[in-house]
Amino acid sequence: MATVDPRQISDLFDTIAPRYDQLNDLLSLGLHRLWKRQALLWLRPSPGQRLLDLCCGTGDLALLLASRVRPGGLVLGLDAAAAPLAIAQRRAERQPWLPLQWQQGDALATGLADGWADGAVMAYGLRNLADPAAGLAELRRLLRAGARAVVLDFNRPDSASAPATFQRFYLRRLVVPAARAVGLPDQYAWLEESLARFPTGPVQEELACAAGFAAARHRPLAGGLMGLLELQA
Numbered sequence: 559m560a561t562v563d564p565r566q567i568s569d570l571f572d573t574i575a576p577r578y579d580q581l582n583d584l585l586s587l588g589l590h591r592l593w594k595r596q597a598l599l600w601l602r603p604s605p606g607q608r609l610l611d612l613c614c615g616t617g618d619l620a621l622l623l624a625s626r627v628r629p630g631g632l633v634l635g636l637d638a639a640a641a642p643l644a645i646a647q648r649r650a651e652r653q654p655w656l657p658l659q660w661q662q663g664d665a666l667a668t669g670l671a672d673g674w675a676d677g678a679v680m681a682y683g684l685r686n687l688a689d690p691a692a693g694l695a696e697l698r699r700l701l702r703a704g705a706r707a708v709v710l711d712f713n714r715p716d717s718a719s720a721p722a723t724f725q726r727f728y729l730r731r732l733v734v735p736a737a738r739a740v741g742l743p744d745q746y747a748w749l750e751e752s753l754a755r756f757p758t759g760p761v762q763e764e765l766a767c768a769a770g771f772a773a774a775r776h777r778p779l780a781g782g783l784m785g786l787l788e789l790q791a
């Protein structure tokens with residue numbers, strides 16, 4: 559997949575949706591939950607806020623955020639793929655007290671008003687967008703002045719470094735074979751493919767400032783395997 563075809567990407571996540579959460583827990587030994595909670599430390603969600611979870615997938619972060627903005631707040635989960643959204647909606651139906659709304663749409667063109675959100679998270683979404691720079695520009699447009707946003711994704715350490723060597727080994731020797739066992743090798747091969755074209759942390763900071771953010775700091779997590787882009791509008 560030389561250039562990213564958004565329809566192919568949403569089809570990919572429709573296909574893996576039934577196995578997505580189970581494989582994330584298995585393949586990260588549950589650590590992805592910790593990385594997501596670390597992302598929320600920057601966001602500082604608080605009661606009454608209106609927050610966005612862009613590329614929300616099966617909704618784990620949206621549900622967590624919704625518990626933090628009660629009473630009086632709202633979390634809108636947006637995703638391009640119907641199958642992950644359906645899983646998110648089913649999860650939310652089991653907690654009807656949570657202030658959640660869902661929208662199937664494009665994170666590059668959400669249709670929401672300027673300054674709609676008091677804060678936003680994009681977890682493992684930016685790397686899957688056809689145009690990450692445009693994704694950051696739409697993210698900035700959606701935030702009110704002074705609002706915080708956080709982008710969690712894989713990090714791209716220096717290709718000769720130990721983290722990069724471990725990341726490649728883990729993706730090729732553990733992740734794809736595990737995915738093959740459930741018939742999803744090609745979908746999980748996209749992880750390394752998408753990582754190869756993903757901007758490094760310093761470049762993400764530059765793209766964020768060019769998108770209009772007042773401050774942007776990329777922080778490696780998990781020994782450099784993951785990265786948090788902490789943004790201030």
Ligand SMILES: C/C(=C\Cc1cc(O)c2ccccc2c1O)CCC[C@H](C)CCC[C@H](C)CCCC(C)C
Pocket residue numbers: 574578581582583585586587589590682685686725728729733745746748749752783
């Ligand atoms: C939550 C995680 C990944 C989400 C994710 C993002 C994508 O872009 C995908 C694209 C295609 C298929 C699947 C995904 C996808 O699941 C991160 C954790 C899950 C990862 C699959 C596991 C990666 C683990 C680290 C490279 C190494 C962790 C080592 C640690 C000692 C366990």
Ligand SMILES: C[S@@+](CC[C@H](N)C(=O)[O-])C[C@H]1O[C@@H](n2cnc3c(N)ncnc32)[C@H](O)[C@@H]1O
Pocket residue numbers: 564567568571572612613614615616617619636637638639642663664665666680681682683686687688
């Ligand atoms: C790896 S999943 C991340 C899901 C969730 N944020 C998490 O942390 O588990 C990436 C999600 O981004 C969605 N996505 C990819 N491109 C998108 C786009 N252009 N607009 C909205 N969602 C998109 C996919 O459908 C998928 O659900």
